Amino acid sequence: MVYIGIDIAKLKHFASVVSSDGKVIVKPFSFENSHQGFMKLLEEIENFQDPLIGLESTGHYAENLIQFLYERNYRIAVINPIQTDSLRDSNIRKTKTDKIDTMLIVQCLMLKKYSLVSSKNIDMIKLRRLSRFRLEMIQQQTRLKTQLTACLDIVFPELACFFKGNLHLKVSYALLEKYSSAKAIRSARIDGLTNLLYNNSHGRYNQEKALQLKKLAKESVALDNPAIELQIQCLIKQLHLYQKQINDIDISIMTLMEIINSPILTIPGVGYTLGAMIISEIDNIKKFSNPSKLLAFAGLDPVVKQSGNFQSESLKISKRGSTYLRYAIYRVAFLIIYNNETFHNYYLDKRSQGKNHRVALGHVCNKLVRIIFKILTDDIPFNLS
Template sequence: MKLIGIDIGKNKHFFCIMDQQTGEIVSLPVSFSNDKEGFDFLLQKIKSYQKESVLIGMEDTGHYHFALLKYLLDLQYTVALINPKTTDFNRKMQGGITKNDKLDTINICDVLDTPERKKQYRISKVNSFDLYEQKQLTRHHHNLKEQLNVYGNRLQKCIDIVFPEFNSLFKSKYGTVYMNLLKTFGSAEAIVDTDIRTIRKCFDINGRGNRIALTPEQLKQCAKSSIGISSTAEIIQIKHLVNQIELINKQIAEIDKKIEEFSLKTNSPILSIPGISHFSGTSILAELGDISNYKKPSQIIKFAGVAPLHYESSQFTAQHTSITKKGSKYLRKTLYQIILPVIRYNPVFKAYYQKKISQGKGHRCAQGHCVRKLLRIIYHLLSTNQKFDPVLLR
């Protein structure tokens, strides 16, 4: 078997070739450009070996390796992706104090040259690119939601200054009338100085849904007695923030529509679990990748970073520890977002949650137990392509 280690860079990559049986470096580290000419140069160097006898390894970092990975997979080469922390740890374990691109290629070959039982890499397949777009979309959704929270908090701060009574007039925030008023006026003083007919225009909305109980007259009366202060800077911020929030909501709706299309096409068995939506299901599948890369449920629990941290030293064993929080933060975030509806809509999970609470576990700890139970079920469903059946959990 020939091991080919590739160190990825933005403009150029390095590679070397090692004979696994002898440990001899067959081809010393050499660079090639990150373009078609460079890829063809690499191919010329390795095409003399049979594809079945070649294992190519590269670090799974950033995005600079995507084009090369797709190029090699299209040619039906076997490619192993390695966590950069693994290569860094391997270098330090060997006492290495020098790090450069050439030495990294050899280090990657050393990582590839590990027993099957202890392999520290995962094999990438062509179909993994089907999940790439889904992963980018679901992560973009998460990022937009975080931006929405930031803008929402800033908006509330501005409202508290210019019209602190405004939120108490509405049962829920960010409705159509709510946003129209902020976008049009921005402060209590502006509402007071406006005639009632102009205010009524903000209340005129088309489409379905219940109309709010608040009237333009009540709004104006509340604005007259408001303790808010007039601030040009805050009013400008309010109008800008409202526009940004509305734009982000439109972007999220566009993303969710595409995610649903992917989900319907995939038709994964995990969608049969009550509480898992098209978005959360797609996010879980995209973050986990090919389920065949995991041999047992504990591996995906570890990958999600929800495994309980075990700390033991001499005669001391920690009784209360947090989860490891290693691995995919997006997967972990999705799991904790959906675990409450999963508990609510599934009697088995609800009973399991209550059992942990009765054992003296806290709410968050009990949630963690349910998350790990959910991952074990997801692993089984994906491995067997079986629909969820709550009866089998009893």
Template sequence: MYYIGIDIGKRHHEAGLINDKGNHIGKTIRFANSKAGSEKLLQFINQYKLSPDNSVVGLEATGHYWLSVFSYLHKLGFKTTVFNPLQSDALRHFYIRKTKTDVSDAYLIGQVIRIDSPDETPFLEEDLLQLRHLERLRFSFVDQCSDLKRKVISLLDQVFPEYEQIFSDVFGMSSTEVLLHSPLPEDLLNIDTNKLADLLNRVSKGRYGEARALTKANQLQDSALDSFGITVGLDAFKLQIKLLLEQIKLIEDHLKTLEKAMIEISNRQKHFLTTITGISDVTACVILGEIGSISRFERPEQLVAFAGLDASVHQSGDFYSNRTRLSKRGSPYLRRALWQAAFVASYHNPALSLHYQKLRKRGKAHGTAVGAVARKLTHIIFAILRDNKPYEPRIIPE
């Protein structure tokens, strides 16, 4: 049996070949991340008469750069394993200590495949690959939107510090419309009270009602009259608030488009993740996109580790730390989605809320209890995806 190790880079990759005794065969080849590069890799494979029957391939999951090589090898029919760089780091450090000459990373990756004999990495289905790209873009948009909102609040704190106390949601429809037209106290004072009330009633689609809209308009103008905001450079503040709000609106429209597309794709998977209280349609999309095929994991503990929800242990000699923290290795997107779902489940999921309350009664901090719920939730997700069955909560009385 032959073992092909491929060291992944952004522009170029390097491939090395070893036999079943761990001996290097020939020299490594460097090939570009391009069609011409793939042809060079194929020549290397043909040169040593390698085939899916007599060889296996190993890749490090370096960023997203491995995907094209993985896809190409999958088409050729090779058994290919993609693994975390941490797995090859241990062997790499061993070689650094034991030898005086550098050992190519491609050979080291081949040694990992030879020694560990890991399972083949399932090819990611097209739908799941699309979900992964879309949900990660969504997280990027959500973070951008949050950052823009913080900037708007910062500007309002300077020119109209009383504004936040008037609306329960500064970025709700009514508040946003007011800020787009009249972001400064002097702007509000220049508007007729009845016209301001009509604007609020119209934007809220009648939810305010005439009387409440008039009360809110008077409240706005009274606050504007007594505002203690700065009064210099107001044109710049006004322009910034307007542009930031328009940017927020654009991103929120993009988020609606993204989420609609994500849910359409995830529904084709016929999963049962949303039968778990705490997991919304969007959260289910993130979970599916990040996990890919559940067959990648043999045990739920592996999925917990992949999400970085396992505890990191600090030990040195006879010293054991009594403070454990999440390892935070693996997918940050999956960990974020599971943490958000666990937060909701801690209060609304019949079984998981009992687990949360039990931990709180034992003196555990809120974050520690939510983390424990997240791990338990991950075990449930593993079982649902493995068995392809709806969630049936089992409530065990204390």
């Protein structure tokens, strides 16, 4: 067996080749994160029969190299950085350099502390990229909505009441695209205003509603500010674009989720997007030997504060590990208490013990993680009535 350890960086990687008896066959060498660099790596390793290539799972810098090697039928092992850190700490000098790290990675390979990359892992990389990007798009969209609300507080503060507190509807966006202030609505023809509201609300807003809106605009305390009207029109266009892009991402996520066919979708309240975020952040459930380790990876494990005879009565979660996984589990926990009787009763039981909503939801998250661990480990559907 020949082991190849690769230390990943942004611009330049380091690799070394070691035999199964620990003899260094190829001393650590550098190669660039480019096609030319990847070809240099192939030249160095192409004469070795069925080598095992190891690298750390340190962010996105390794994704290109993993796919490049996987497409050429190399066996690739991904190593948790915690494993290499523990080996480094066990050394007396605890030295960290790119060249030394390649040898630590080889040691992890020899100790079999890794998980092999499969076609499913490649799909997971794509899914994780899409899921994280989707969440970022949602957050940016939310910021735009906040800006839009702030603008309307100046040029038509009463409009929110007309739409019952929800300005972010198809009908309200259509209205603001054409009439971006109380002044513009006051000047609008009633027939044109009626048609616009009616056609964009499936008939819920008729001529009577149009007349109410006109009256509201005439009595408004709004300021006349053309600059803000222009800002509103730009914000509406950006919001439409964001929504279209999010829809495109959703289609790509759904396609990958149908290929992967994970039992995560059988959990009540879990759709394609939340399910994709959960399984892509976990990646390989076999990395976790028990539910507690998965709980810690999500940063949902409690932080115990104890000193001498003192022990804190209130425990906070660590919030380490994957922020995205923690977000998705919280979202599913919130949904599942309304979609599953067992979880609903469990939540109510915690509330009856005097725990507030947030603490009770934390207990639901804990229970949910154990369920997720079980169904992903055994590849079985959710079955908890």
